[in-house]
Amino acid sequence: MPPHIEPPRIQEKPLTKPFAIQLESVAKKYGDHTVLNNVSLSVREGEVTAMIGPSGAGKSTLLRCINFLERPDTGCITVEGNQIDAGTNFTAKDLAALRRNVGMVFQSFNLFPHLNVLRNVSIAQERVLGRSRKEADVRSMQLLERVGLADKAKQYPSRCSGGQQQRIAIARALALDPRVMLFDEPTSALDPEVGLEVLAVMKELAAEGMTMVVVTHEMQFARDVSDHLVVMANGTIIEEGDPEQVFTNPVQTRTREFLRAVLER
Amino acid sequence: MNILTDWPAFLPGLLAGLGVSVQVALLSLLIGIPGGLLLAIGASSKTKLVRILIIGIVEIGRGTPALVVLQIFYFGLPASGLTLSSMGASVVALAATTAAYTSEILRGGLQAVPQGEVEAAGALGMSRRDTLRFIVIPQGFRVAIPSLIGFAILIFQATSLAYTVALPELLSQAYSIGSTTFNYLSVLVLAGLMYAAITIPASWLTSRAEKRLARHL
Amino acid sequence: MDIFLTILQGVPMTIGLTVSALALGALGGIPLALGRRSTIPGVSFVAVSLIEILRGIPPIVWLFIIYFGLGTALPMLDPLTSAVAGLGLISCAYMAEIYRGGLSAITRGQWEAGEALGMGRQSVLTFIIGPQVFRVSIPAAASYAIGLLKDSSVAYTIGVSEIVYFANDQSRQSSDALGPFFLSALVYVIMTIPCAWATRALDARLRMRVAR
Numbered sequence: 139m140p141p142h143i144e145p146p147r148i149q150e151k152p153l154t155k156p157f158a159i160q161l162e163s164v165a166k167k168y169g170d171h172t173v174l175n176n177v178s179l180s181v182r183e184g185e186v187t188a189m190i191g192p193s194g195a196g197k198s199t200l201l202r203c204i205n206f207l208e209r210p211d212t213g214c215i216t217v218e219g220n221q222i223d224a225g226t227n228f229t230a231k232d233l234a235a236l237r238r239n240v241g242m243v244f245q246s247f248n249l250f251p252h253l254n255v256l257r258n259v260s261i262a263q264e265r266v267l268g269r270s271r272k273e274a275d276v277r278s279m280q281l282l283e284r285v286g287l288a289d290k291a292k293q294y295p296s297r298c299s300g301g302q303q304q305r306i307a308i309a310r311a312l313a314l315d316p317r318v319m320l321f322d323e324p325t326s327a328l329d330p331e332v333g334l335e336v337l338a339v340m341k342e343l344a345a346e347g348m349t350m351v352v353v354t355h356e357m358q359f360a361r362d363v364s365d366h367l368v369v370m371a372n373g374t375i376i377e378e379g380d381p382e383q384v385f386t387n388p389v390q391t392r393t394r395e396f397l398r399a400v401l402e403r
Numbered sequence: 404m405n406i407l408t409d410w411p412a413f414l415p416g417l418l419a420g421l422g423v424s425v426q427v428a429l430l431s432l433l434i435g436i437p438g439g440l441l442l443a444i445g446a447s448s449k450t451k452l453v454r455i456l457i458i459g460i461v462e463i464g465r466g467t468p469a470l471v472v473l474q475i476f477y478f479g480l481p482a483s484g485l486t487l488s489s490m491g492a493s494v495v496a497l498a499a500t501t502a503a504y505t506s507e508i509l510r511g512g513l514q515a516v517p518q519g520e521v522e523a524a525g526a527l528g529m530s531r532r533d534t535l536r537f538i539v540i541p542q543g544f545r546v547a548i549p550s551l552i553g554f555a556i557l558i559f560q561a562t563s564l565a566y567t568v569a570l571p572e573l574l575s576q577a578y579s580i581g582s583t584t585f586n587y588l589s590v591l592v593l594a595g596l597m598y599a600a601i602t603i604p605a606s607w608l609t610s611r612a613e614k615r616l617a618r619h620l
Numbered sequence: 621m622d623i624f625l626t627i628l629q630g631v632p633m634t635i636g637l638t639v640s641a642l643a644l645g646a647l648g649g650i651p652l653a654l655g656r657r658s659t660i661p662g663v664s665f666v667a668v669s670l671i672e673i674l675r676g677i678p679p680i681v682w683l684f685i686i687y688f689g690l691g692t693a694l695p696m697l698d699p700l701t702s703a704v705a706g707l708g709l710i711s712c713a714y715m716a717e718i719y720r721g722g723l724s725a726i727t728r729g730q731w732e733a734g735e736a737l738g739m740g741r742q743s744v745l746t747f748i749i750g751p752q753v754f755r756v757s758i759p760a761a762a763s764y765a766i767g768l769l770k771d772s773s774v775a776y777t778i779g780v781s782e783i784v785y786f787a788n789d790q791s792r793q794s795s796d797a798l799g800p801f802f803l804s805a806l807v808y809v810i811m812t813i814p815c816a817w818a819t820r821a822l823d824a825r826l827r828m829r830v831a832r
C-alpha cells in the first residue's frame with residue numbers, strides 16, 4: 139500500500155474563492171431565551187467548516203437556520219447567491235430556491251421507514267427535480283454504489299444498521315446535486331466503530347471539493363478534515379479560524395476549557 | 404320451534420338482508436374515510452378559523468348518535484326539500500358519522516409520523532403537499548389501520564340502525580320474517596349470529612394488523 | 621321552545637338507562653375479565669366466547685332478541701327492562717376488556733411486592749391490584765360510558781321513552797320534521813362534549829397516581 143498522502147488542500151483553495159454561505163447577524167429566541175445572538179458566519183466554496191461547542195450552545199439551531207428549517211427572528215442568509223432576509227416576508231419559491239442547493243444530514247437519519255432504500259433516495263429527485271422514476275433510480279444506484287450500499291437498494295431502512303442508514307441519508311441528500319451539505323452530528327447516534335464508515339464517506343466528499351458545514355463532537359474529524367473551525371458557546375461564535383491553530387493554541391479561555399473537557403475524556 | 408327446519412327457511416331472506424347491510428357499510432366507509440382524511444388534514448390547518456370550524460364539526464359529528472343522524476337525513480331533510488331513499492339516507496348518514504370518527508383516528512395516525520421525517524422532506528426541498536402525500540399520509544394510514552378496521556366493524560354493526568328507515572337490511576329482514584312466522588327468537592338469533600360471523604373474524608384481523616404494522620416502522 | 625322542553629323529558633330516561641347498563645357492566649365485567657385470565661381449562665375459552673359474542677352482535681339486535689324474542693315467553697320483559705338487560709350485557713363484555721387493559725397496565729413488580737410482604741394472591745388481587753385496576757380503567761370506562769349514552773338511543777326502537785323517542789314523536793306531530801332531531805342532537809352533544817373533556821383531564825391526572 140502506498141503511503142497515505144494528505145492532499146495539499148490549502149494551497150489548492152486560495153482564499154479568493156467566493157462565499158458559498160453567508161450568515162449576517164442571525165438572531166433567534168425561544169420565548170425570552172436567546173439561542174442565537176447576532177451570529178455572522180461565512181463559508182467559502184469547497185471549504186469544510188466544523189462547528190464545535192458545548193451542548194446547548196446553539197450549533198444545531200444555527201445549522202438549521204441555514205436552510206430555514208428553523209426561521210431566524212432576524213438576519214440575512216445567502217446560499218449560492220440565493221438570499222433570504224428573515225425579517226421580511228419571503229415566498230415558498232424563495233425558500234425552494236435556497237433549499238435547492240442545500241443538502242442536510244441529521245443526527246437521527248430521518249429516513250422514510252415505509253419506503254425501501256432506493257425509493258428513499260429517488261423520491262425527492264422525482265418530486266423536486268421532476269426526474270422520471272427510471273432516471274432517478276439510475277442516479278440513486280450510482281450514489282448507493284458510492285456509499286457502498288448498492289446491495290441494500292431493495293431493503294427497508296429498518297433492516298439496515300445505523301451506519302448504513304446514515305450513509306443512505308447522505309446518498310439521499312446528494313441525489314439532489316446540492317452545492318452545500320449540512321451535517322448535524324451525523325455520527326453521534328452511532329457506535330464509534332460504525333461512525334467511522336460515515337466519516338469515511340464524509341472525508342471523501344470533502345476531498346472532492348463539496349462545501350460542507352459539520353456540527354460534530356468528533357474532535358479528530360474536526361482537526362483533520364476541516365479547513366475552518368468554529369467554536370460556539372451561549373449563542374455566539376466565541377472563536378474561529380484554522381483548526382490546527384485553534385486546537386493547539388486557543389485564544390479564548392472558554393475554548394480552552396471546552397477543549398480540555400472533551401479531549402481529556 | 405325447530406332450528407333445523409326453521410333456519411334453512413329463513414336463510415335466503417336473511418342473506419339478502421346481509422347483502423344490503425354489507426353494501427351500506429362498504430359505501431359508507433368508501434365515502435366516509437376520505438372525508439375523514441380531509442377533516443384530519445384540515446384540523447391541522449394553519450388558519451385558526453378553519454381549525455376551529457373543523458374541530459367543531461367533528462365534535463358535533465361524534466357527539467350525535469348515528470341513529471339521530473340517520474333520522475335527520477331520512478325524516479328531517481324532506482322537510483327542507485331534499486328527499487333521500489332509505490338507501491341514500493343510510494349511506495349518507497353513516498358516511499357522515501364515519502368521517503367524523505375516522506378524522507380523529509387518522510389525525511392520531513398522522514401525528515404519529517416523526518417530525519424529523521417531515522423536516523428531512525423539507526430539507527430535500529419537497530413541498531408541503533408532497534410531504535403529506537408521500538411521507539405523512541402513507542405512514543399515518545398504516546398506523547391507523549387497526550383502529551380503522553375496528554371502526555369499520557362498528558359501522559357494519561351500525562347498519563342495523565337502518566331498520567328504522569325501512570331499509571331491507573339484515574335486521575329488517577329478520578324482523579319481518581319474525582312478524583309473519585311469530586318466531587321472533589329463532590330468526591333474530593340467526594340474524595345475530597350472522598352479524599357475529601362477520602364482526603368476530605374481522606376483529607381478529609385487527610390484532611393481526613397490529614402485529615404486521617410493526618414491520619418497516 | 622316547547623319542542624325542546626318536550627325532548628328534554630327524555631333526558632332522565634337516557635341517563636338512567638346508561639347508568640343502569642354501565643353499573644351492570646362494571647359488575648359483570650369483573651368475572652368475565654378474571655375468567656379470561658383463568659388457568660382452569662375451558663373457563664378462559666367460555667369467557668372469551670361470551671365477550672366476543674356480546675360485542676359482535678349490534679346493540680339493537682340484542683334488544684330485539686330480548687324484547688321480541690324472549691319477550692313472547694317472558695311477559696315481565698317490558699321495553700325498559702329489555703333495554704337495560706341488553707345494554708347491560710353488552711357493557712359487561714366491553715368493561716371486561718377495559719379491566720383486562722387495566723390489569724396488563726399494572727406491572728409484575730406490584731404482584732411481587734405484595735407477595736414478598738407475605739400476602740396471598742387473593743389478597744394481593746383484592747387490596748393491591750384491584751384498586752389500581754379500577755383506577756387505570758376509569759378513563760377508558762368513561763369514554764365507553766359516553767359511547768353508551770349515545771348507543772342508548774337504540775332503546776327508542778323498542779319503545780323506551782328516551783330522548784330520540786320524544787324527538788321522533790315531535791317530528792311526526794309538528795309541521796317541523798327536521799327541528800326536533802336537530803334539538804335532540806344538540807342535547808346529546810351538550811351531554812357528551814363536557815364529559816369527553818373531563819375524561820381527558822381525568823386521564824392525565826390518574827395516570828400519575830398508578831405505579832408503573
Ligand SMILES: Nc1ncnc2c1ncn2[C@@H]1O[C@H](COP(=O)(O)OP(=O)(O)OP(=O)(O)O)[C@@H](O)[C@H]1O
Binds near residue numbers: 173193194195197198
Ligand atoms: N424548539 C425549541 N424550543 C425551545 N428551546 C429550544 C428549542 N430548540 C432548541 N432550544 C434551545 O436552544 C438552545 C440551543 O439548542 P441547540 O440544539 O441549537 O444546541 P446545540 O448546540 O446543538 O446542542 P447539542 O450539542 O446538545 O446538540 C438550547 O438551550 C435549547 O434548549
Ligand SMILES: [Mg+2]
Binds near residue numbers: 197198199323
Ligand atoms: Mg445539536
